[in-house]
Amino acid sequence: MFEVLKNPGSKIQSDHYRMPYHPLGNGFVDRENELRRLHDILVKGKNAVVEDVGMVIGTGGIGKTQLAIEYVYSYASDYPGGIFWIDAELGLPVMISQISEAAELPIDTTRETGDQLHDVWAHLNRCGPALLVLDNFPDDDPLDPWLPTTPVVHVLVTTRRRDLASYSRIPLDFMTLKEGTELLNKGERRFGEDTDELVKTLGGLPLALKLARNHLNVRRELTVADLIKEIAAKGENAALESYAKLYTNELSSEHIKEIATVFQISYEHASDFAKRVLQVLAFLAPVPVPRRLLKKIFAKEVGKNGDDYLADALDELCNTRALAEYDQDKDPLPHRLVAGFVREITKDKKQVCNRIDAALNDEMHRIEDEGDTAVYRDLEKVEPHAAFATESGRIDAETIIDLLTMLMRYNQQKGLYRLAKAYGQKALSTSETTLEPDHPSIAIRQSNLAMVLRSLGELNEARDLLRKALATWEKAFEPGHSSIAIRQSNLALVLKDLGEIEEARDLLRKACQTFLNKFGDDHPYTKIVKRNIDSLG
Template identity: 25%
Template sequence: MSEPSPPSVNRYGINVEGGQNVISGNTFNLSLPPLEPTIDGPPNNLKVYGLTRDRFVGREAELARLHGLLQTQTQVAIAGVSGLGGVGKSELALQYAREHLGDYPGGVVWLRAAAACGELVAFAQPRWFAQVDFTQLDTPEKQAAFCQAHWPKTADDPPGRVLLILDDVTDFAAQVQGFPVVGDRFRVLFTSREQWLNPESRLDLGLLKPTDALALLSNFVGESRIAAEQATAEKLCEWLGYLPLGLELVGSYLSADPELSLAKMQQRLEQKRLAAKALTQVPATTTAERGVAAAFELSWQVLSQEAQRLAVLLGCFGAAPVLWAWVQGCLPNDDEEELEAARAELVRLSLLERLGNGQYGLHPLIREFFAQKSTDRPDALVLKTAVVEELLKATESISDTMTIDQVQALGNVIPHAQAVAEWTDWTELGSPLARLNSYLFLLYHAQGLFGLAETWAMRSLEIRERVLGADHPDTATSLNNLASLYSSQGRYEAAEPLYRRSLEIRERVLGADHPHTALSLNNLAELSSSQG
């Protein structure tokens, strides 16, 4: 008579065929009744807080695609909801689980990725395995595998799918690949800032559309407050970069103070930036556990030193696409491959977006976060100086006579030049900043945009007077620029004293025979001629 075949066990020493159960060489019988639905549906531990369904807007297509990803895989479906911190990954997973709870009659279990095995056992053991001595399973992975191998079946739809949600994955190898999945009845959905899976199994979550962002804000503060300050509400959504976390936090803050106007809220954000209470205080009723800056900080902490340095450099640019050629120009001594590896880190963590044609984009709040990080770096001034010098090279073709094609060719660099030209680091960067302001003056003067031209001319003059002194030749140049602007507008009385002051400086400092002195004489003569 032949010996009975031993039970089929998996790599965790767990019988995956039911009936007898093998744990570390011990055999015992385990008989579980069919899993019956509870009053609230299939067994689950879903959070009771988060957005109500009527407040969850702008994600219908993402919900549908996520459901498709989790249903069409033949074995274990792993669909990643990736995206930068605050884009609403956890909220989307929660809303999906609530909406599709009935599609997983075996249950839905929410797990923190960093402690997934232990939390799965904590969910299953008191419900179905109270009589099992789990001390015989010497690792959390074996315990989690046991629970899955003997998960109760449903009475009406055996065996009944189960959805396991691993939230906030930070280490794919350890937390996803190392998480045991026993049998094809289990579906695994994980959220992460990093983009590990291929696009076919990954849902990349983007920002809200402007109309959806406004609707989300309206759900918190009420339609009447939005209607009363419609333009300000739209500016508020734009300032927050249509980031769901920012909108939810600001909306909650406004909801708690009905007398606070949207205009005042916008003013506080512009003054205090990411340090504003509306972006740091997290209501207990939200899915989020951190404020905006704190959410970004999680990604920052795992960046290499090279990636952090690159991030700070990128934060020096304006709110527009950045050409990679500019970055290379700022860091000419960096190894090309190492610089690209640092860039890949930022892209993988959804902190930087590839736009194509050598351009990269930063979310406005990410850019704000990177800019603030420069205050903690000893090389911040070196990086800032590099950015100013690179933008000066990119704008050096500007003159007082430009064609339309020449102006259009500068379209991608001007937003950055304007943002940097407004810096207040005059003590360290006064001269190059004044030059950048002068270039912007010439650009707008050539286009006949005299109001803008005057702003940049006056700013250049102010910087040079304060940094270089009232009698410096560069100060004379700024005086001459402003005078020429007034002269072209027919504001001769305003132009004449500026021309005369510029001439006096050049005669005294450069001499009567210097070309710049001759230019001042010529300008003054033309002014006199224009006045008859």
């Protein structure tokens, strides 16, 4: 569990870095030995894997990410070449984008992923010692393709996996009675020896202990013994049983129900609006959620009660309850185990997701507004949530296609053509598998993808897609329709690039005649096509 200090004492000195979180400082409990061991590994070698070890492989909430955060700030001065915190679960292309933006590195995004990585590593090699943190590395991806080819870049990985045996590993164990008591006493209250029983009840899991601590800080009349009784009194219920089964490989089987009960108690005592906000956070991607998106999701509530209404709910979740945490922009993120619990107990899942998906769709469509100068900055944090929604299985095919198309256009306009291609291919594939052959939507996705492929220099593939799209439009409309003329013009541009000049000229002349008939000589479409004809010589 990680959080932002009000006055963090540590600073990163490098001009080029990406670090979304601040350290706990004095709130960090008894992991100094692991920090030193980690530094020894990274200095002597260059790669280290921080994994969690418990009775069950894959224990969550043990403090992997927090250890990595503390390491970054404890040893930042050793990495003048830059520190780059990467959301590894978002994929390799996103890592390239995050490093290149933080390092102000111009990358030719038309090249293959491997070639782009070569350029990234070559640049960092010239900058001196650097640190790459791959947080929450995916369960199934091979690690080797992510690793730098230069020895000056050290790599720290946090993961639940145990199969990365060829790398040096730092296992994190559950907290001892002493460590657990120290964590419980880091809050506003100080407790006696009865904390030992609470630490035992929760299996020494830092996340659960932190939630218990904050709950006790809010309910000051409650003793540690009272909380232990409250946990025991909750007994069995369907939600806890379901959560225990779902996360049986994530948490200690001996304590999973007690841990889930602490999640439940913390959740139940939150305000009604804070609960609704946490439900939304739980159904979004496991990365910080921008406040702008939350304001759109809760537009009615914020419009009625003001911005402070949402701000107060977020402060309750992140500061008072510790059910979520802030990043450096004060955008919230729940711990994945808390999010999983909330998803399990939320009754009106469809209503919650409908609100989320409508807001995501509305936000991503901002890319169509050329006058919206803030769109690229704002959508940077929305993109992973939109992409997550398309993979969630909760939305209809039409919305998936629309979101994928907006994701493609966003990355296309940013010049991230490889990412744009991936989204465009998914949009086309979804269209082809869910719609009738020759459906106009398929032709639109073919045309969109073709323009990205043209930017990548994949001209033959672009030409073939545009021929298919043109054939669809010619079946759908009468000859001389402007929609046909637009597709003729697009195909002609690719044919020109391929050197097929005569066919390009013929198509442009047909398109020009259509635009003349429909719009006249002064229309922008007509003028553009005339210029394209002249450019053929």
